[in-house]
Amino acid sequence: MRKKTGPQFLANNSQLLIPLIAILLLVIFNLIRDPGFFSVSIAANNKGDPVLQGNLISILNGASELAILSMGMTLVTAASGGQDISVGALAAIAGSVFVKVLKGGVVSGPIVIAAFLACCAVSMLFGAFNGSLVSFFRIQPMIATLILFTCGRSIAYWINGGATPTIESPIINAVGSFIPGIPVPTPILIVILMGILFALIFRFTTLGLYIQTVGINQGAARLNGINAVGIKLLSFIILGACCAVAGTIGVSRLGLINHETLLINIEMDAILAVAIGGNSLGGGKFKMLGSVLGAYAIQALTITLYAMKVPSTDVKAYKAVVIVILVVMGSPVVKDAMSRFWTKLRSKRPAAAGKEVA
Amino acid sequence: MQEDAVLTMRGICKYFPGVRALENVDFTLRKGTIHALMGENGAGKSTLIKVLTGVYPMDKGEIRIDGVEGAISIRSPQEAQNYGISTVYQEITLCPNLTVAENMFIGRSEKRNVDWKAMEKRAGELLDNLGIPARPKQQLGSCSLAVQQMVAIARAVDTDCKVLILDEPTSSLDDKEVEMLFGLMRELKARGVGIIFVTHFLEQVYAVSDQITVLRNGELVGEYAAKDLPQVKLVEKMIGKDLEGLSTIKKQTAPSGGGEIVYEAEELSSSESRPFDFHIAAGEVNGFTGLLGSGRSESVRAIFGADQVTGGKVKVKGKATRITKPLDAMKHGIGYLPEDRKRDGIIADLSVRDNIILALQVINGMNRPFSKAKAEAFADEYIKALQIKTYSSETPIRSLSGGNQQKVILARWLLTHPQYLILDEPTRGIDIGTKLEIQKLVLKLAEEGMSITFISSEIEEMLRTCSRLIVMRDRNIVGELTGEELSQEHVMRTIAGGGE
Numbered sequence: 001m002r003k004k005t006g007p008q009f010l011a012n013n014s015q016l017l018i019p020l021i022a023i024l025l026l027v028i029f030n031l032i033r034d035p036g037f038f039s040v041s042i043a044a045n046n047k048g049d050p051v052l053q054g055n056l057i058s059i060l061n062g063a064s065e066l067a068i069l070s071m072g073m074t075l076v077t078a079a080s081g082g083q084d085i086s087v088g089a090l091a092a093i094a095g096s097v098f099v100k101v102l103k104g105g106v107v108s109g110p111i112v113i114a115a116f117l118a119c120c121a122v123s124m125l126f127g128a129f130n131g132s133l134v135s136f137f138r139i140q141p142m143i144a145t146l147i148l149f150t151c152g153r154s155i156a157y158w159i160n161g162g163a164t165p166t167i168e169s170p171i172i173n174a175v176g177s178f179i180p181g182i183p184v185p186t187p188i189l190i191v192i193l194m195g196i197l198f199a200l201i202f203r204f205t206t207l208g209l210y211i212q213t214v215g216i217n218q219g220a221a222r223l224n225g226i227n228a229v230g231i232k233l234l235s236f237i238i239l240g241a242c243c244a245v246a247g248t249i250g251v252s253r254l255g256l257i258n259h260e261t262l263l264i265n266i267e268m269d270a271i272l273a274v275a276i277g278g279n280s281l282g283g284g285k286f287k288m289l290g291s292v293l294g295a296y297a298i299q300a301l302t303i304t305l306y307a308m309k310v311p312s313t314d315v316k317a318y319k320a321v322v323i324v325i326l327v328v329m330g331s332p333v334v335k336d337a338m339s340r341f342w343t344k345l346r347s348k349r350p351a352a353a354g355k356e357v358a
Numbered sequence: 359m360q361e362d363a364v365l366t367m368r369g370i371c372k373y374f375p376g377v378r379a380l381e382n383v384d385f386t387l388r389k390g391t392i393h394a395l396m397g398e399n400g401a402g403k404s405t406l407i408k409v410l411t412g413v414y415p416m417d418k419g420e421i422r423i424d425g426v427e428g429a430i431s432i433r434s435p436q437e438a439q440n441y442g443i444s445t446v447y448q449e450i451t452l453c454p455n456l457t458v459a460e461n462m463f464i465g466r467s468e469k470r471n472v473d474w475k476a477m478e479k480r481a482g483e484l485l486d487n488l489g490i491p492a493r494p495k496q497q498l499g500s501c502s503l504a505v506q507q508m509v510a511i512a513r514a515v516d517t518d519c520k521v522l523i524l525d526e527p528t529s530s531l532d533d534k535e536v537e538m539l540f541g542l543m544r545e546l547k548a549r550g551v552g553i554i555f556v557t558h559f560l561e562q563v564y565a566v567s568d569q570i571t572v573l574r575n576g577e578l579v580g581e582y583a584a585k586d587l588p589q590v591k592l593v594e595k596m597i598g599k600d601l602e603g604l605s606t607i608k609k610q611t612a613p614s615g616g617g618e619i620v621y622e623a624e625e626l627s628s629s630e631s632r633p634f635d636f637h638i639a640a641g642e643v644n645g646f647t648g649l650l651g652s653g654r655s656e657s658v659r660a661i662f663g664a665d666q667v668t669g670g671k672v673k674v675k676g677k678a679t680r681i682t683k684p685l686d687a688m689k690h691g692i693g694y695l696p697e698d699r700k701r702d703g704i705i706a707d708l709s710v711r712d713n714i715i716l717a718l719q720v721i722n723g724m725n726r727p728f729s730k731a732k733a734e735a736f737a738d739e740y741i742k743a744l745q746i747k748t749y750s751s752e753t754p755i756r757s758l759s760g761g762n763q764q765k766v767i768l769a770r771w772l773l774t775h776p777q778y779l780i781l782d783e784p785t786r787g788i789d790i791g792t793k794l795e796i797q798k799l800v801l802k803l804a805e806e807g808m809s810i811t812f813i814s815s816e817i818e819e820m821l822r823t824c825s826r827l828i829v830m831r832d833r834n835i836v837g838e839l840t841g842e843e844l845s846q847e848h849v850m851r852t853i854a855g856g857g858e
Contacts, residue, residue, distance in 0.1 A: 205725055206727045209712060210724070213705050224684065224688075225684045225688045
C-alpha cells in the first residue's frame with residue numbers, strides 16, 4: 001500500500017483545519033494572556049484523592065456531553081441532511097428516567113446499570129420516533145424534531161412527578177466526577193470510550209459508507225440495495241443513545257435531575273460543533289473527528305471567556321462573534337479563495353521561469 | 359483578424375496540475391455562422407469554452423473579438439458578457455417559479471425599481487421576434503424543456519450578443535423540440551450572431567452547422583466546412599483512428615443464446631409498468647426498444663425491483679422467487695445500470711473507489727466491510743480493465759468526465775459478477791470512443807456467458823449488439839424481432855406500428 005505523505009494527508013483531512021486552527025488560536029491567545037493558563041496540576045479533591053486540575057482539564061471535562069451529542073448529530077446530519085433540535089430535551093428525558101429507576105431502590109452497581117440501560121432504551125425509542133418522522137414520513141428533520149423539542153422537558157417533568165430528586169451515591173459520584181484512584185475526570189473517559197466505540201463501528205461495519213451514500217444520493221443508494229429509510233432511522237436511534245449517555249453524565253455531575261435546566265440549549269452547540277468541524281449541514285460526507293474537535297473548540301472558547309471575567313450574561317455575545325469568524329473561515333467562498341491563493345503561490349515559480357526562457 | 363471573423367482565439371494553452379488541457383489551440387468564429395465544436399470527452403471542448411467565458415484564466419494565447427482593438431483578456435463571466443459573449447449551459451439555470459419575462463430580465467435591470475409593464479412588453483416583442491412559443495406572464499416551469507431552453511437563449515441574446523455558446527443544449531430534448539431549437543438557432547444566425555454549438559449528437563451537427571472544429575487530447579485537429587466532412591470522417595478525426603472498431607464489432611454475430619434461461623417473468627408489473635412477459639438466456643444480449651416514454655426503462659426497472667412491484671411471477675434459473683426491491687435482485691445476481699447517471703447512478707461526493715465497491719459491499723453485508731487494501735485492489739483492477747481516466751481512486755467521482763463516470767458505474771456492477779446485467783442507456787452522453795468500448799465489452803461479457811439487456815436510443819447501436827429486440831409502444835410490448843428481422847427499417851416500422 002502507498003504511504004500517505006504529509007500534504008496528501010492534509011488534503012484528505014483539510015476539513016479538520018478549521019477546528020484545529022480555532023483551537024490553536026485559542027491556545028495561543030490564552031498562553032499570551034496567561035502563560036500558566038494550561039498548566040495542569042495534581043491536587044486533592046474533597047474526598048482526598050489526588051486528581052488532575054486546571055483549565056485544560058475543565059475544558060475537556062466540560063465539553064464531554066457536547067462532544068458525545070455532536071458525534072450522534074454528525075450521523076443524523078450526514079444521513080438526513082438536517083439536524084435534530086430535540087437532543088437537549090431528550091437528554092433531560094433520559095436523565096429523568098435514569099433518576100426514576102435509581103429512586104426505585106437502594107443505589108447499587110446493578111441498579112445503576114439497569115437505570116442506564118432503561119434510559120438508553122427510552123432515549124433510543126424517542127430517537128426512533130424522530131427518525132421515523134424523518135425517514136418514513138419524509139418530514140424535514142428540524143420540523144420533525146421540533147415536536148420533541150417542544151414537549152420533551154414536559155415529559156421529563158412528568159417522569160418524576162414534577163420533583164427534582166437528588167441522588168447521593170459514591171457510584172453516581174464516580175460517573176459524574178472521579179473514579180477513586182483515577183485522576184482523570186470520568187466524563188473525559190466516557191468520551192474516549194464513545195470515540196473508540198464509534199471507531200469500532202466504522203471499522204467493522206459499513207455504516208459510514210451507507211450513511212454518506214444515503215446523505216449524498218438517496219435514490220441511488222436505494223438502487224444499490226441500501227435501505228435508505230432504515231439507515232436514516234438508525235442514525236436517529238444512535239443519536240438517541242448518545243442523548244442517554246449525555247443525560248446520564250449530566251445527572252451524575254450534579255447528583256440531581258433538573259428537567260428544566262439539564263443540558264439546556266445544547267442542541268444549538270451540538271449543531272454548531274458539527275458545522276465548525278467542517279461537515280456540510282446539507283448531509284453527505286462527514287468526519288466525526290471534526291465535530292468532536294468543534295465541540296472542544298466551543299468549550300475552550302466558553303472557558304476562555306469565563307477566565308477573562310466576562311460576565312456570564314455577555315458570554316453568548318462574544319461567543320457569537322468568534323463563531324461568525326469560524327463559520328466564515330470555513331465557508332465555500334473563503335475555501336475557494338484560499339485554494340486559488342495556494343495554486344497561485346505554487347504556480348508562480350515555474351511560470352516566472354518560463355517567462356525568462358521566452 | 360480575418361474580415362468576417364467575430365471571434366478569433368490563437369495559440370490558446372491551458373494547463374492543470376499534471377494535465378495539459380489545451381495546447382496551442384486556434385479557433386475562429388465567423389459572423390452569422392453556426393460552428394460545431396467537436397471532440398471526445400476530455401478533448402478540451404469544455405476547457406476552451408471556459409477559457410472563453412472567463413471561468414478559467416488561460417496560460418498562453420490571444421483572444422480577439424470584433425469591435426475591440428487588440429487582444430482582450432477575459433477574467434470573469436461578467437467580463438465575457440460585456441464583450442458580447444453569452445453562454446447557455448446544458449442544465450437550465452433559470453428559475454422555474456418565476457415568469458418568462460422575469461426570467462429574461464432578472465438581475466439585468468440597473469435601476470432599483472423594475473418597470474414591470476415595460477419589461478413584459480419588451481419580453482413579448484423579443485419572444486415574438488424569435489418565434490418562441492411562450493407568453494411573458496407564463497410561469498417558466500409550465501413551459502416545456504425546449505421552450506425553457508429557448509427562453510434561456512433569448513435572455514442571452516437580448517444583450518448585445520456577438521457570440522452565443524450553446525453547451526449541449528439538446529441533450530434533454532426530444533426530436534420535435536430539437537427542431538424548434540434549431541429554428542431559433544437559424545434565426546439568430548440570420549441576424550449575424552456567431553454560434554458555438556457543442557453536442558454529442560453527430561446528426562445534429564450536420565443539421566445546423568456550417569463549420570466544424572475538432573479537438574483531440576487538448577490539441578486542434580482541424581477546422582472543416584461541414585459539407586466537406588462526411589460523418590464517418592468526423593468520427594475518425596475525433597477518435598484519431600479509422601473506424602475499424604465499428605466494422606469489426608458489426609462482423610461479430612451476436613450470440614444467439616440457446617443456453618439456460620437465466621431470468622423469466624410472467625405478467626410482471628410495477629407501479630410504473632404494465633404487465634409483461636420476459637425471459638433471457640445465458641449469454642444472450644437482448645434489448646428493449648421504443649420511443650422515449652414507451653415504457654422500456656420502466657420494464658427493466660420492474661425486473662430489478664426499482665419501482666414498486668405490483669404483480670407477476672418471477673423465476674431465476676428456473677426457481678420461483680420474489681424480487682420486490684433492488685437488494686433482492688442483486689442477491690440473485692442481477693445488476694442494473696440506470697438510465698440517468700447523475701440522478702440514479704453516481705454518488706457524486708464519494709471517491710471513485712467507494713463508487714466502484716458500493717454494490718458488492720452491499721451484497722456482502724453491513725457487518726462485513728472490505729478492508730481498505732481490498733477495496734483499493736478492487737478499484738485498481740477495474741480502473742485498469744476499463745481504462746477509467748482518473749487522477750487516483752480517491753478522486754471524487756463528480757470530477758470525472760461523463761464517460762468515465764459511466765465506466766465507474768459499469769465497474770460497480772461488473773465487480774459483483776452478475777449473471778444478468780441490465781444496461782439502460784449506458785452510452786448516452788458519452789463520446790464515441792467510449793461508446794465503442796462499451797459495445798465491445800457487452801459482446802465480450804455475453805460470450806463469457808453473461809446475460810445482458812441493453813437499452814439505447816440509438817437503434818443502430820442496439821442492432822449491433824442485440825440478438826433479440828423487444829419493441830414497445832405506449833407501455834405495451836408490440837413486437838419481438840430476431841434474426842433477419844433485425845434491420846433498422848423493420849424496427850422503425852414496428853415502433854411506428856404502421857402495419858405489416
